[in-house]
Amino acid sequence: MSPSAPPANKARPAVKPKTPRAPSAATLARRERQMESKRAAISEAAIALFSQFGLHGVSIDQIAARADVSKTNLLYYFPSKEELYLHVLKQLLGVWLAPLRALSVEMEPLAAIREYIRLKLELSRDHPAASRLFCLEIIQGAPLLRGELEHELRDLVQEKHAMIARWVAQGSLAAIDPYHLIFTLWATTQHYADFRVQIESITGRTLEDPAFFQQVLESLQTMLLDGIRPRH
Amino acid sequence: MSPSAPPANKARPAVKPKTPRAPSAATLARRERQMESKRAAISEAAIALFSQFGLHGVSIDQIAARADVSKTNLLYYFPSKEELYLHVLKQLLGVWLAPLRALSVEMEPLAAIREYIRLKLELSRDHPAASRLFCLEIIQGAPLLRGELEHELRDLVQEKHAMIARWVAQGSLAAIDPYHLIFTLWATTQHYADFRVQIESITGRTLEDPAFFQQVLESLQTMLLDGIRPRH
DNA sequence: GTCTATAATATGATAGAC
DNA sequence: GTCTATCATATTATAGAC
Numbered sequence: 001m002s003p004s005a006p007p008a009n010k011a012r013p014a015v016k017p018k019t020p021r022a023p024s025a026a027t028l029a030r031r032e033r034q035m036e037s038k039r040a041a042i043s044e045a046a047i048a049l050f051s052q053f054g055l056h057g058v059s060i061d062q063i064a065a066r067a068d069v070s071k072t073n074l075l076y077y078f079p080s081k082e083e084l085y086l087h088v089l090k091q092l093l094g095v096w097l098a099p100l101r102a103l104s105v106e107m108e109p110l111a112a113i114r115e116y117i118r119l120k121l122e123l124s125r126d127h128p129a130a131s132r133l134f135c136l137e138i139i140q141g142a143p144l145l146r147g148e149l150e151h152e153l154r155d156l157v158q159e160k161h162a163m164i165a166r167w168v169a170q171g172s173l174a175a176i177d178p179y180h181l182i183f184t185l186w187a188t189t190q191h192y193a194d195f196r197v198q199i200e201s202i203t204g205r206t207l208e209d210p211a212f213f214q215q216v217l218e219s220l221q222t223m224l225l226d227g228i229r230p231r232h
Numbered sequence: 233m234s235p236s237a238p239p240a241n242k243a244r245p246a247v248k249p250k251t252p253r254a255p256s257a258a259t260l261a262r263r264e265r266q267m268e269s270k271r272a273a274i275s276e277a278a279i280a281l282f283s284q285f286g287l288h289g290v291s292i293d294q295i296a297a298r299a300d301v302s303k304t305n306l307l308y309y310f311p312s313k314e315e316l317y318l319h320v321l322k323q324l325l326g327v328w329l330a331p332l333r334a335l336s337v338e339m340e341p342l343a344a345i346r347e348y349i350r351l352k353l354e355l356s357r358d359h360p361a362a363s364r365l366f367c368l369e370i371i372q373g374a375p376l377l378r379g380e381l382e383h384e385l386r387d388l389v390q391e392k393h394a395m396i397a398r399w400v401a402q403g404s405l406a407a408i409d410p411y412h413l414i415f416t417l418w419a420t421t422q423h424y425a426d427f428r429v430q431i432e433s434i435t436g437r438t439l440e441d442p443a444f445f446q447q448v449l450e451s452l453q454t455m456l457l458d459g460i461r462p463r464h
Numbered sequence: 465g466t467c468t469a470t471a472a473t474a475t476g477a478t479a480g481a482c
Numbered sequence: 483g484t485c486t487a488t489c490a491t492a493t494t495a496t497a498g499a500c
Contacts, residue, residue, distance in 0.1 A: 035465090052372055056288040059493060073466060075495070132371050138430050139364050140284055149433040157434050174458070179435055180451035184420050187427075191419035198370050201381040202389050203411055219412035226406070227459030267483085291475060303476090305484060313476065 039077050042067045046088050051133035054140075055085050086144050089137060092130040093148055099123060100156060100182075105163050109172040110225055113181075117189060117220050124193035125207035131193035157182060174228050181228060188220055271309050274299045279320050283365035286372075287317050318376050321369060324362040325380060331355060332414075335392055341399040342457055345413075349421060349452050356425035357439035363425035389414060406460050413460060420452055 023031075045067035049058040060081050064074040078084040099119035103112055124131055137145050157179075164178035192199060192207050199205075205212040255263075277299035281290040292313050296306040310316040331351035335344055356363055369377050389411075396410035424431060424439050431437075437444040 054286045054289060057286060076465065135371060138427050139367060141429050149430060154434055176455055177447065177451045180448060181455065183423055183431065184455060187419040187423035188416050191415055195370050197373050198381060199415065202386055215409065216412060219409045223408055223413065223416060223459035224455065227455035308483065
């Protein structure tokens with residue numbers, strides 16, 4: 001932590017380096033990094049706990065303990081519990097939407113959707129907490145995310161809807177409703193993150209198991225792509 | 233409430249029918265019915281609120297207010313908040329599993345699955361709160377339902393898994409993994425209940441709209457059945 | 465920036481009169 | 483069975499020393 005100091009010690013020794021004057025630029029930069037890393041640690045703890053127990057199911061104290069800071073200290077970095085919740089939620093929305101943004105008109109339709117399923121399933125494997133937190137928020141009526149839903153998400157989906165509709169029109173896809181295709185892709189891929197304990201209770205396996213991941217991926221790709229492949 | 237009494241009045245008039253002796257059988261039966269209906273009212277309020285805000289997002293007071301009883305009175309009918317939560321959860325598990333139980337080996341495979349999709353989507357339309365409450369519980373790791381998951385649900389799914397596997401073996405279905413077919417059917421149908429606000433933000437419509445319901449039903453049946461129809 | 469102390473409140477649950 | 487206190491506790495957030 002401080003230069004040439006003994007290993008991090010919560011109860012600081014009485015004698016500490018006196019720097020009552022202007023701190024150097026290097027010191028300021030170090031402090032900045034320290035604060036950022038602390039904010040990140042708090043965010044991470046918050047994601048893990050909020051995603052499992054919801055906003056009201058967790059206390060600031062529990063988050064602080066998990067992030068290894070004091071409750072008061074946490075409130076120094078985030079003004080309130082709700083602000084922290086909102087912070088992590090917004091942070092995750094981008095991640096969650098990335099695969100859809102990447103769905104490009106440049107690719108061959110079936111290949112693009114095949115790839116989308118893979119990306120979304122990887123997200124369910126690598127960021128299950130993000131998926132669950134998002135799911136919790138939506139279930140509760142998205143009181144804090146409604147604005148984003150009705151603008152960013154809506155616009156993005158509308159754009160992709162038009163793209164898929166063109167694919168259908170030109171005969172590259174069967175005559176399906178683009179909205180319901182998108183919802184089906186979301187639902188099936190997220191299910192493996194959100195309902196993880198159920199999946200595990202039934203099959204005894206999770207996406208973290210590479211063989212199971214592959215099996216899920218191929219099953220979804222087969223079922224869903226065969227369902228939208230154009231009929232000749 | 234009581235026979236030939238003035239309209240329900242919280243502050244009862246000082247003069248009330250004196251029945252200090254043994255109540256008649258009819259009176260007892262009426263009381264019984266009254267208690268049952270009150271329990272039902274509390275359950276209903278609890279489902280509505282728990283399904284939106286989760287166990288910790290709602291206070292006993294709020295549930296009592298919605299059921300139009302006092303907090304103390306609620307605690308007379310249910311010994312604690314957790315017991316009430318557990319009560320509604322178990323009550324809903326049966327409803328939620330009914331369509332899967334009905335999936336019968338008697339029917340022609342594709343028709344049976346087509347019918348299952350309809351039943352499950354009707355459930356999402358008619359009991360969205362049940363679906364959401366169940367989803368909340370699973371997301372949180374099903375602390376109170378884990379037992380049921382690992383026995384009733386597991387056994388039921390295993391039974392249906394075997395049935396679907398036979399269909400595949402005899403060539404009535406494409407070569408898909410029965411587990412992932414079941415998960416896909418669950419995920420897609422429940423999505424319209426659990427993510428209702430998202431669906432509504434994007435499309436402006438819900439399952440309560442009959443035309444939209446029909447459109448969802450046909451889209452799902454088309455996409456999913458085409459994906460599992462045997463290839464010749 | 466981090467801490468201790470504490471205010472302010474909400475909430476689950478119980479006791480006891482009627 | 484229903485009500486009016488009331489207890490006990492948990493929890494968010496702030497004040498102020500260092």
